[in-house]
Amino acid sequence: MSNSISPSPRDGAAETAADPIDSARGASAAGTAPSAPAAPSGRADAQPSPAAERSGGPGPGERSEGAGAAKKAADRLVGIDVARGLAVLGMFVVHVGVGWTLADGSNALYGLVSGRSAALFALLAGVSIALLSGGPTPRAGHDMGVALWRVVIRGLIMLPVGTLLTMTGTPVSVILAYYAVFFVLAAPLMSERWKIVAGTAAVLGVLGPVVSFYVRGLMAEGGPLRGPVAAVNSYDPLVALADDGVVNFLLTGAYPAITWMPFVFAGMAIGRLRLRRRAVQWSLVGVGAGLAAVAYTASWAALALGGRARLEASFDAEAVAGHGGASSVAEALRVGFPGTVPVNDWAWLLVSAGHSGTPFEVFGAGGIAIAVLGLCLIVAPYLRWAVYPLAAVGALALTTYVGHVxxxxxxxxxxxxxxPLGFVSDRLDLTVLVGALVFATVWRLLVRRGPLEGPLHVVSMWAAKRIP
Structure with missing residues (x-):
């Protein structure tokens, strides 16, 4: 069947499903601003029909109640927008210092969000991929093919966008180019059951960091893979342009796929659940908090029972130079890493610091991301207007991310x-924070789809429908 045919009724649901980058609007991307706050009566616990579960609106034959816009707003999973908005603001903390300074000169919020905001961002990309392809009722045949190609095409568009941002030379580890790899690797599991995808995330969360550590050891100075990797990089045009190519995307960069795909796969599994059900939302909070507690406690215990002493004894400033350049183990654990840990000692795999890419960090940051998503899904419907600016930032995630860079x-x-614009550099943190909130809110109220999200949506949909 050719993809050039008109979309089926289920394609119509796809049009209102959350897109991986452009909106993350839960199971509905209706795009309209709520005309009235959602009444927090028993509706949060109401069980929608399967059609409504997929599209965020009444199923066939169901009649809407009250004002149409208010009903559409009530049906939207605004909590996903809010969670993505929190992820973007968390990146602002890391990139421009949003927050307040403690007595020791550190940012009070940095340790709280470092690594975790990006993990939430990746998890929500997975959620949106699942929702785009049918949510709790995965599509099949032609419909799934269109959804799959939309995801792949979006990834391919993210590659040059991310590369161009990296070429600006800002001290920001741009995640967008890595999204191209995430989306392509996510495509084969788009039609799988959520349990299979969740199992894949769990297994990769353990094996990915270990394999990464071993392979990167072979790539170190004098290792057997040193030459082949250098040859690959020498022919990689992305390395020449932005010093961030295929090897970085897969293994050695700030967001290497081998340790970041667990977040995306976990999000895809979550996106297959019936996220409007209160039991599911509370389960996300419980499971996520439990995973984080176990992971961080286990890391603390492993370090306390000898891991920390081993790292202190084997600390090598030269080995750490390419992994954050910390001058001590204490500093490395406090500040975190740039995506991977040193390979001079396996005990580095016991840490859970931000962007370390260890099993403990994957499950710890992933657990917090899951719990935050669950809380946002629970709370957001009752605070719709209060969280609207935050949800607007989440709905315009691509625009706000590119804009802040x-x-x-x-x-x-x-x-x-x-x-007169000197305040931009004098108070960069407030400029980025307030600018993002105000711009996203106004644009969302007046125009709906973001200035970058709109073209991305149109191009990916147009191309996907024309691929045989």
Whole structure:
């Protein structure tokens, strides 16, 4: 069957499903701003029909109650937007220092969000992929083919966008180019049952960091893979352009697929659940909090029972230089890593610091991401107007992410110094935070789909429907 045919009724549901990048609007991307706050009567516990579960609206033959816009707003899973908004703001903390300074000069929020906000971002990408392809009722045949190609095409578009942002030279580890790899690797599991995808996430969460550690050891100075990797990088145009190519995307970068795909797969499994059900939402909170507690406690115990002493004894400043450049084990554990841990001692796999890419960090950060998503799904319907600016940032995640990187570049260029826009560089943190919230809110109320999200949606849908 050719993808150029008109979409079926289930394609119509796809149009209102959350897209991986452009909105993360839960099971509905109706795009309209709520015309009235959702009444927190028993509706949060109401069980929608399967059609409503997929599309975020009444099923066939069901009649809407009250004002149409209010009903549509009530049906939207605004909690997913809110969770993605929190993820974006968490990245602002890391990138521009949003927060407040403690007595020791550190940012009070940095340790709380480092690594975890990006993990939430990746988890929600997986949730949105699942919702786009049918949510709790996965599509089949042609419909699944269209959804699959939409995801792949979006990934391919993210590659040049992310590369261009990396080329700006800002001190931001841009995640967008890595999304291209995430989306392509996620495609083969889009039609699988949620239990299989969840199992894949769990297994990869343990094996991925171990395999990464072993392979990167072979890539170290004098290792058998040192030459082949250098040859691959020498022919990789992305390395020449942005010093961030295929090897980084898979193994050695800030968000290597081998240790970040567990977040995406976990999100895909969650997106297959009936997320409007209160029992499911509370289960996400419980399971996520439990995973995080076990992972962080186990890491603490492993370090306390000899792991920390081993790292202190084997600490090598040269080995750590390419992994954050910390001057001590204490500093490395406090500040975190740039995506991977050193390979001079296996005990580094016992840490759970941000962006370390160890099993403990994967399950710890992943657990927190799952719990945060569950809490947002529970709370957001009752605070719809209060959280609307945050949800707007989440709905315009691509635009706000790209925008904040460009604002950072503008501030670093010095072009606005001594001008009426000097506050951009003087208070970069407030400029990015307030600018994102205000812009996203106003744009969402007046235009709906974001300035980057709209073209991405149109291009991916147009191309996917024309692939045989």
């Amino acid at each position: 460009l604002v950072i570049r503008l501030a670093e260029s010095g072009l606005v110094d001594g001008t």
